Amino acid sequence: MTETLTEMLIIFIKIVCALVWFLALTLYLTWLERKESALIQDRLGANRASIFGIRIIGLFQPFADAIKMIFKEDFVPSFSRKFLHTMAPFISFFFVAITIAAIPFGDILRIGDRTINLQILDFNVGLLFILAMLSLGIYGIIISGWASNNRYTLTGGLRGAAQVISYEVALGLSLIGLIMVYPSLRLSSIVLYQGELLFGFLPKWGIFLQPVGFVIFLFAALAETKRVPFDLPEGESEIIGFFTEYSGLKWGLFMMTDFMEIIIVSTLLTTLFFGGWQVPWLASDGFHFPWGGELLLPHVVVVLFQVAAFNIKVFFFCWLQILIRWTYPRFRYDQVMDLGWKLLVPLSLVNIIGTGIIMTI
């Protein structure tokens, strides 16, 4: 009985920790986006938000934004379908927030004789679960576009649907090569497998085994986040997008969903192609360098190293995605379709065939 209770408590703590990590990172990605774009454009960025006159390079800005959004009028237009209009942001938010359950943050943590898996749920089908939930997120967008009962939002929703169809295929196909190499859909075993060495010195990360798959996945995942190079559903310069009729915190949920998708895509890129929590040459008892040296470390330090490595990799990819968003102009509707169907899908098919041939040889 106490055993079950402790297990439940551990799972509860893990859920709380993961969600706090996720939401705090989301909050501060808005800050990072402002500051990074400012640095790219030789500006300073938001630095006025202060608490008692203290303004540490605008670090309080996300809280100011949150307060503003909470107290804004929550406007529901009279011509909208009210129930669906209210539901849509929550659907969109929920399906992204739930994906964090399958992400492995680190290896096993041993406290006394208890082993804790640093992952909320170790699915057999973790990868499929994440892909499915990310695709379901588009429902929120289609519903919001349709329920707002406005031509622009409907156009935005339809474009979102079209974009997802053309990218989901390439996204799935680009990962098939990876699944062939690491014969598992369980994210923890994929990460464990990436701890092995290639030619005795190179870590067996996905980027080294599946470079083409990585490029295709990166493009498709960027399209998945619906941000600027592929921002068809929003299209700030032509249609305002699926959230035209939203205001206040409901609009904020859509914006947070965008940032959460960036994080999820970053964690996926990290987990699948950059070794997840693996540090090169770090085994469970310390470093074993390929040139013969050894550096043994206590268990807690190793776990800290792993979690830190995971976080650094995720931060890097968040940074990279924001950099891409502030560098490139947006694609036209037909150009995105072209890129998806005529380039990425055939390329990922070729990648699968190539992987198969190499593996049989």
Added chain:
Amino acid sequence: MIKALGYFIEIIRGILITTRHFVVNLFFHILKVLGIKTKRKGAVTIQYPEQKKEIASRHRSLHRLMTRADGKPRCVACMLCVTVCPSECIYVEAAEDPDPEIQKYPAKFVIDLGRCCFCGFCVEACPEDAIRMDTGNVDFAQYSQQDLIYDLDKLIG
């Protein structure tokens, strides 16, 4: 194919440019935080209320009325500025001056800054050089339109 390759190279160059800006500006910001003075700055931003840009000498800012040596306004109420004003924001009421050299003086001289478009025609039109727009004052925003109506006292003072 070659065209596509050209696009690809340009895409890579684009991201290298933004990365360069990011890294270089971050480097100078870090130097500033560490207290090391450098000639170049990380950003071109002018932090407005604390830090102001120098106003050019010919910039048209808030109006002022010039006075004679005895402190009275130079204005002779000739109504040229009222006539030329495109936004019709100047109101002048003339009164008779005992001095035959001057003859008229403005009993009322009101500028409604809420209407003024700062074109400077009144300054150009004035034969007495009585009105100028060289105070350098540009931040006189108010909460009510009433406060934007400037009369003789405010314009001379």
